[in-house]
Amino acid sequence: MTRPRGRPAPGSGVSRDEILDAALALLDEGGGQGLTMRALARRLGVTAMSFYRHVGDHAGLLRALSDRVYAAVLEQPAGEQGAPEAISGLLTRYHHAVASHPQLTLAIFATPEAFSGVTRHITERLTDLLAGMTDQPVLWRDILVDHAHGAGLALVSAHGEAAQAQAMTAQYRQALDCLLARLAAG
Amino acid sequence: MTRPRGRPAPGSGVSRDEILDAALALLDEGGGQGLTMRALARRLGVTAMSFYRHVGDHAGLLRALSDRVYAAVLEQPAGEQGAPEAISGLLTRYHHAVASHPQLTLAIFATPEAFSGVTRHITERLTDLLAGMTDQPVLWRDILVDHAHGAGLALVSAHGEAAQAQAMTAQYRQALDCLLARLAAG
DNA sequence: ACCTGAACACCGTTCAAGT
DNA sequence: ACCTGAACACCGTTCAAGT
Numbered sequence: 567m568t569r570p571r572g573r574p575a576p577g578s579g580v581s582r583d584e585i586l587d588a589a590l591a592l593l594d595e596g597g598g599q600g601l602t603m604r605a606l607a608r609r610l611g612v613t614a615m616s617f618y619r620h621v622g623d624h625a626g627l628l629r630a631l632s633d634r635v636y637a638a639v640l641e642q643p644a645g646e647q648g649a650p651e652a653i654s655g656l657l658t659r660y661h662h663a664v665a666s667h668p669q670l671t672l673a674i675f676a677t678p679e680a681f682s683g684v685t686r687h688i689t690e691r692l693t694d695l696l697a698g699m700t701d702q703p704v705l706w707r708d709i710l711v712d713h714a715h716g717a718g719l720a721l722v723s724a725h726g727e728a729a730q731a732q733a734m735t736a737q738y739r740q741a742l743d744c745l746l747a748r749l750a751a752g
Numbered sequence: 753m754t755r756p757r758g759r760p761a762p763g764s765g766v767s768r769d770e771i772l773d774a775a776l777a778l779l780d781e782g783g784g785q786g787l788t789m790r791a792l793a794r795r796l797g798v799t800a801m802s803f804y805r806h807v808g809d810h811a812g813l814l815r816a817l818s819d820r821v822y823a824a825v826l827e828q829p830a831g832e833q834g835a836p837e838a839i840s841g842l843l844t845r846y847h848h849a850v851a852s853h854p855q856l857t858l859a860i861f862a863t864p865e866a867f868s869g870v871t872r873h874i875t876e877r878l879t880d881l882l883a884g885m886t887d888q889p890v891l892w893r894d895i896l897v898d899h900a901h902g903a904g905l906a907l908v909s910a911h912g913e914a915a916q917a918q919a920m921t922a923q924y925r926q927a928l929d930c931l932l933a934r935l936a937a938g
Numbered sequence: 939a940c941c942t943g944a945a946c947a948c949c950g951t952t953c954a955a956g957t
Numbered sequence: 958a959c960c961t962g963a964a965c966a967c968c969g970t971t972c973a974a975g976t
Binding site: 597598672675676678702705709712714717719722723725740744748751 | 864891
């Protein structure tokens, strides 16, 4: 939010997008301990202090990353209609976002100040959708969200190996189908 | 494993149990960033270097904590009989252990070397128990374990407030009952 | 056998100062 | 407006040295 207009890199510095790209790369390579302000500065040829004007402190950096990575989850495709499809789509996109950077999810849980509004929007939309399918929407929302988070955590130990991550994603889809079938069955 | 015989405090130092007690307190108070080797040393009136002979490095400390906190999960009470009760009991005890120190679970996920054998035993026992109830034991094991982990993560944001943690535990029990009922229904 | 001091290579963050 | 140097208060870990 520090520079909402986006890419115009000022003077000699780096743009906000460049910072976030490099931060995600660092997170994917080295996990939560890999993404330090100083390592990020080294990679970008800047000093760590310059970030405080762009993304704020370390928690602000994580929040900015969260906004970027999870934003796509809320972009509902036009063809998706009806509560069951919308629920399945929302959770599939959420898991896809988590799976793309599992270390980010872990880092956010470890840094409560980093929780962005996007996550809250996702759970709210899910609750609304579930209200049309069951008389216990909050119970099922907790089940589905907690399950998605746990499956996301499991991906941290895949440690960036594409084959393993893909297998775990397939398993998540199967589990989600199973849960949604039970939900639909009443 | 450095001193399996337990409590005999040598010379002027502190015992292994004292170290683990203080480490858990630090974790509960200050989260993952609160438990540092140096803060632990300060609290115990020792230097940080003395721990390397008792519990190894930071990951070793977390592994020792994991062993202690999760050990009770595997202690099946005598009165518990039949797969449904055993599954429900095992998961309830697991959630209870996670809920007692949610920050430990988070720290372990962030430190893969800290995974102890106890966790593996828990998932193995769960898989065995599920084999007697469904023809998709691995699918249901993943659902139940991932869900328990996600619910555990949610407890991190309760931040040690007993009332909120208790409410979330009640919600977990309800969700677990719901899931196990669907499992039993085939 | 156990503990420590000193050292090394790191951290996040602030703030006055530079351009 | 943006970036930096220097400083402050921290980290984990190693290793030779002490008792």
